[in-house]
Amino acid sequence: MRKTLAAGAIAGLALAAGFAAPAQAISATTADLSVLHAIPDTPVDVYVNGALTLDDFQPGTLAGPLDLAAGSYDIAITAPDAADASAPILQATVELAANTSYTAVAHLSEAGAPTVTPFVNDTKTTAAGEGRLTVRHVAAAPAVDVLAGGSPVVEDLVNPKEATLDLPVGTVSAAVALAGTTDPVIGPADVAIQDGVLTVVYAWGSAADGNLALATQTVTVGHTVPGAVISGTAGYAAQRDATTQGLWAIGFAALAGAAVVATTAIVRRSRGAKHTV
Amino acid sequence: MNLRRTAPLAVVLMLSACAPAPTPLGAGAPTASTSTPSASPSAPVVDVPRVDSSLRAPRAAVPPVRVSIADARVDVEVVPVGIETGGFMELPVDPAIAGWYRFGSDPWSPDGNTVISAHIDAPDYPIGPFAVLRDLAPATRVEVVGQDGRSALYAVESVTYYPKEALPTEDLFAREGTNDLVLITCGGEFDSRTGHYDDNVVVVAAPVAAR
Numbered sequence: 299m300r301k302t303l304a305a306g307a308i309a310g311l312a313l314a315a316g317f318a319a320p321a322q323a324i325s326a327t328t329a330d331l332s333v334l335h336a337i338p339d340t341p342v343d344v345y346v347n348g349a350l351t352l353d354d355f356q357p358g359t360l361a362g363p364l365d366l367a368a369g370s371y372d373i374a375i376t377a378p379d380a381a382d383a384s385a386p387i388l389q390a391t392v393e394l395a396a397n398t399s400y401t402a403v404a405h406l407s408e409a410g411a412p413t414v415t416p417f418v419n420d421t422k423t424t425a426a427g428e429g430r431l432t433v434r435h436v437a438a439a440p441a442v443d444v445l446a447g448g449s450p451v452v453e454d455l456v457n458p459k460e461a462t463l464d465l466p467v468g469t470v471s472a473a474v475a476l477a478g479t480t481d482p483v484i485g486p487a488d489v490a491i492q493d494g495v496l497t498v499v500y501a502w503g504s505a506a507d508g509n510l511a512l513a514t515q516t517v518t519v520g521h522t523v524p525g526a527v528i529s530g531t532a533g534y535a536a537q538r539d540a541t542t543q544g545l546w547a548i549g550f551a552a553l554a555g556a557a558v559v560a561t562t563a564i565v566r567r568s569r570g571a572k573h574t575v
Numbered sequence: 576m577n578l579r580r581t582a583p584l585a586v587v588l589m590l591s592a593c594a595p596a597p598t599p600l601g602a603g604a605p606t607a608s609t610s611t612p613s614a615s616p617s618a619p620v621v622d623v624p625r626v627d628s629s630l631r632a633p634r635a636a637v638p639p640v641r642v643s644i645a646d647a648r649v650d651v652e653v654v655p656v657g658i659e660t661g662g663f664m665e666l667p668v669d670p671a672i673a674g675w676y677r678f679g680s681d682p683w684s685p686d687g688n689t690v691i692s693a694h695i696d697a698p699d700y701p702i703g704p705f706a707v708l709r710d711l712a713p714a715t716r717v718e719v720v721g722q723d724g725r726s727a728l729y730a731v732e733s734v735t736y737y738p739k740e741a742l743p744t745e746d747l748f749a750r751e752g753t754n755d756l757v758l759i760t761c762g763g764e765f766d767s768r769t770g771h772y773d774d775n776v777v778v779v780a781a782p783v784a785a786r
Contacts, residue, residue, distance in 0.1 A: 324729060334628060342786075350681050351623060351625060352625075356623075358627060358628055358629065359621050359625050359626070359628060360625065360626050360627075360628040361624065361625045362623060362624065364623060375666055379767060391703065406671070426657075426658040426662065427657050427658045427678055428632070449615075467657075467678060467682075472602060487630050488630075488632065489630065489631060490633050492633060493678035493679075494750070496676075499630075500628070511628075511629070512629075512630050513628035513629065514628055514629070514630045515628060516630070516633070521664075521678075521750070523679075523744045523745060523748035524658055524662060524664035524744060524748065525662040525663065525678070525744060526581030526660075526662070526663050526664070526739060526740075526742060526744070527663065527664045527666075527692050527742065527744075527759045527775055528663050528664075528739075528761070528771060529666055529692050529693060529694045529695060529705070529760045529761045529772075529775070530694055530695040530696055530762070530765070530771065530772040531694065531696070531697050531771065532696040532697050532698045532699075532770075533696065533765035533767060533768050533770075533772075534698070534701075535696050535697040535702050535706050535761075535765075535766065536696045536760075536763075536765035538702065570718065
């Protein structure tokens with residue numbers, strides 16, 4: 299099945315680095331592409347523009363990021379023992395825009411058919427003390443609600459849609475429930491929200507096969523540092539400095555004054571001296 | 576004394592096309608090539624990193640709990656602090672207690688500066704121990720103790736006054752390319768109209784191996 303998917307570009311305002319060290323960098327001419335294998339039980343080979351890029355790629359594995367020149371890329375997914383990309387299981391053409399971070403996900407549609415969806419990762423700079431959470435529904439399952447601490451924060455999310463929230467740094471107990479319910483079908487599981495980091499959580503697998511699961515990806519995005527450090531509000535130290543300087547000044551004046559007195563005394567004594575020294 | 580500049584951050588990795596080995600020019604020699612659509616850029620055939628995508632906790636921070644400068648008789652408790660509305664670094668009210676910026680790195684993070692700050696003074700409190708920062712000599716040893724008992728040792732490299740509005744926060748709070756300890760307080764003239772000092776006093780200390 300050949301599909302042409304145009305991935306809309308969201309202009310990133312900051313550099314995005316991939317989860318792997320050394321940090322990758324998107325730029326005015328390049329994009330980042332990660333690939334998530336979210337089709338259960340099916341190892342595959344992945345070809346990009348006809349070249350074998352991921353050999354024996356296992357379900358539940360995240361690969362990348364690849365740093366690629368902006369442009370059009372043909373992704374072909376084959377059986378793991380295929381000789382080449384001539385008979386793919388899945389095929390998609392992805393348009394990569396510069397300065398953008400993408401994750402291409404091989405997953406099941408709501409009806410259970412294998413498909414590929416390219417997502418754009420939101421790499422905008424976060425506020426100080428905040429991180430970003432994106433949830434993506436790539437499971438063979440109907441609409442879901444995403445719960446944080448037991449309460450829905452995203453409602454009616456359908457395959458293959460996503461939702462994004464900026465949240466305070468900390469740990470969120472996240473769960474996925476069928477829309478309109480609060481009984482988890484996946485989780486709860488602790489998700490760390492980190493300053494300057496996009497954490498993506500994928501709901502994948504198949505409800506019918508009973509193998510629904512959560513997958514995760516982190517992308518370092520731009521962060522905000524404090525604008526200032528205000529660390530003195532009374533002025534006591536400055537006062538102490540002024541007093542110290544004042545004492546020094548008095549001290550010097552006193553010494554100078556004492557020197558004048560001493561000199562005068564010596565002079566007088568000399569003038570009046572009748573005894574020989 | 577100048578603040579040591581951090582290294583440039585982003586390196587753009589341009590992965591070039593996988594080109595076939597050049598074949599010798601000779602009559603009748605067939606050329607082997609990978610079939611790539613000519614209109615599209617070629618994809619890299621490199622070792623692509625792969626990770627298991629199951630949920631796992633990230634590295635846990637090791638919050639500093641004490642900072643000591645033996646030569647200056649400074650031994651100060653440290654608590655984690657965040658950001659105030661207005662975008663200023665949060666600080667403990669008491670100048671005798673220092674704050675570690677918890678959204679940045681700690682001394683045992685793989686990368687990034689550890690930033691610890693305390694008020695030089697505050698109304699109704701004695702002048703704080705960080706008042707001595709401006710007098711620290713280069714190579715003075717500074718020790719930071721973590722919540723789990725481990726310690727990190729640093730040596731002072733610079734002491735710099737910055738006018739408040741010129742504080743190089745991006746460099747001081749950097750998360751990549753540097754692993755220094757940054758101690759910040761206030762100094763310079765005090766403006767009683769605003770209730771603020773004119774300057775920040777910044778000590779930058781570099782890691783040294785423990786004795």
